[in-house]
Amino acid sequence: MLLLEQLRALAQEHAGALSAKVREFEIGGRIVASNSRTTIMGVINLSLDSWYRESVCPTVEGAIRRAFVLESQGANIVDIGAESTLAHAARLDEGLQGSKLLPVLEGLTELKIPISVETYNLAVARRCLQAGARVINLTGTEETEGFYRLAREFDAAVIVCFVQGRNVREVGDFSFERDPIEFMYEYFAREVERAEKVGLQKVFIDPGLGFYYKNLQDSALRVRHQMRVFLNTFRLRALGYPVCHALPHAFEFFGDEVRSAEPFFAVLAAMGKTDLFRTHEVPKVKAVLDTLAAY
Numbered sequence: 001m002l003l004l005e006q007l008r009a010l011a012q013e014h015a016g017a018l019s020a021k022v023r024e025f026e027i028g029g030r031i032v033a034s035n036s037r038t039t040i041m042g043v044i045n046l047s048l049d050s051w052y053r054e055s056v057c058p059t060v061e062g063a064i065r066r067a068f069v070l071e072s073q074g075a076n077i078v079d080i081g082a083e084s085t086l087a088h089a090a091r092l093d094e095g096l097q098g099s100k101l102l103p104v105l106e107g108l109t110e111l112k113i114p115i116s117v118e119t120y121n122l123a124v125a126r127r128c129l130q131a132g133a134r135v136i137n138l139t140g141t142e143e144t145e146g147f148y149r150l151a152r153e154f155d156a157a158v159i160v161c162f163v164q165g166r167n168v169r170e171v172g173d174f175s176f177e178r179d180p181i182e183f184m185y186e187y188f189a190r191e192v193e194r195a196e197k198v199g200l201q202k203v204f205i206d207p208g209l210g211f212y213y214k215n216l217q218d219s220a221l222r223v224r225h226q227m228r229v230f231l232n233t234f235r236l237r238a239l240g241y242p243v244c245h246a247l248p249h250a251f252e253f254f255g256d257e258v259r260s261a262e263p264f265f266a267v268l269a270a271m272g273k274t275d276l277f278r279t280h281e282v283p284k285v286k287a288v289l290d291t292l293a294a295y
Contacts, residue, residue, distance in 0.1 A: 002227065007271070010231060017238040022275065025202045027157050028114035028134035030076065034242040034275040038289050041077040041116065041244070041278040042070030046100045050081075052249070054259070055280040064107040071113050074286040078111070079137055079278060080104060081118035083169070091169060097124045105131040116159070120167035122146050129154040137206075140167030148195040157202035159244050159276075160191050164213070174213040180225070181232045188239055204276055205236055206244040219252035226250075230265065233272030242275030247285065263288045 011018060022034050032039055043055045044063050050056050057063035067078045082100040083091065101117060105128060108115060117128040120140025125147060129136070137159045138147050144160070151158045162184050165171035175183075188205045195203050209226045216222040226248050233243050247262035247269065254261045263284040266277055270292050279285045 002268075007231070014232075014235050017235045020234065020238040020240070022237050022240055022242045023201060023203075025157070027077070027202065030114055032076075032157075032242065032276075038270065038274070038293075039076045039242075039276045040074060040282055040286055040289070041079050041276055042067075042073070042075035042282045043278060043280045044070070044078060044080045044104075046080065046082045046104070052280045060103045060107060063104045067104075067108055067111055067115075070282050071111060073282040075113060075282045077114050077116055077135060077276075078108075079116040079118055079135075080133075081137075083119075094121055094123045097121060098127050101128055102131050105133060108132065120169075122150065126150055129156055135159060137161070139163065139208075142166055144191060145194050145198060148200040149198045151202065152198055152200045155202075157204065158195065158200065159204040159206050160188065160195075161206040162187055162208040163210075168208075168210055168212055171210075171213055173215040174225070176225075180207075180229065181235050185236060185239065188236065188241075192239055192241060203241045204244040205239065205241050206246070206278075207233075207236065209246060209248055211248070219250065223248075223250050223253065226265070227268055229272075230268040230274070231272045233269065233274050237273055237275075243273070244276035244278060245269045245274045246278040247281075259284070267292065 024033050044057055044066050045055045046063060048058055057066050070078050082097045114134040116135035116137050117133045118137040118139055119125055122143050125136045135157045136147055136151055139161050141163050147158055164174055184207050207229050209229060236243050247265045249258055249261045251258050259281060262279050262281045266285045266288045277285055
């Protein structure tokens with residue numbers, strides 16, 4: 001059971017990181033002012049393998065329509081993915097990813113908010129940036145410097161995801177040999193250094209709470225891990241860059257009320273000082289964040 005005493009102990013143990021400030025920057029003409037307000041990223045899944053049915057758009061027209069709906073609901077960024085992270089989902093090569101993503105991007109020229117594309121393929125990232133995307137949601141660990149150079153070339157941002165493997169489709173067990181926040185911090189410190197080396201300073205860091213790790217299929221273990229990472233987010237902000245979290249679902253706990261899971265986790269993420277909330281439930285999460293801001 002999460003209690004105030006535990007929160008107090010966490011804050012006291014890492015008091016030096018609580019006041020950390022992070023970089024603020026512009027994406028596609030919009031300022032991301034992470035030190036004063038949160039940012040919401042709405043999700044569009046182009047893969048039929050994705051299980052969160054409300055965000056799945058099997059047609060180009062449906063995806064375009066959802067992007068404008070997300071904008072009207074309060075999303076500050078829209079994230080589009082062509083390939084699901086589920087273990088059984090089909091793998092898509094560069095051509096197939098492009099055939100799904102590019103027609104949607106081409107249909108969103110009137111969208112006022114920036115567009116993010118989730119990929120671990122460098123060639124796909126280039127084609128999407130050329131088509132108007134302004135954020136790369138990088139879900140792999142290979143060729144990262146190439147992604148940073150590419151983003152710098154297009155004046156775009158990169159969400160650097162922590163992945164214990166080549167990419168989110170090629171992982172095994174999540175390692176708990178050390179405090180996860182400590183080795184995440186070390187990983188992100190190296191990646192931030194690489195990004196800054198090539199002149200990229202528009203970076204978000206994402207601890208990657210994916211259900212794709214084999215030893216995180218047990219719901220209780222996975223949720224405990226996710227909750228701890230949410231509450232420890234402020235420790236990663238000490239790197240000087242905003243933190244992004246993809247809000248999870250905890251279907252085993254929420255059951256028929258699974259669409260309430262992301263708003264619940266948004267509370268914990270906000271308490272940990274998350275900057276960017278990636279969610280399938282934009283209006284619900286926005287209402288939660290607006291209410292917390294009223295305190």
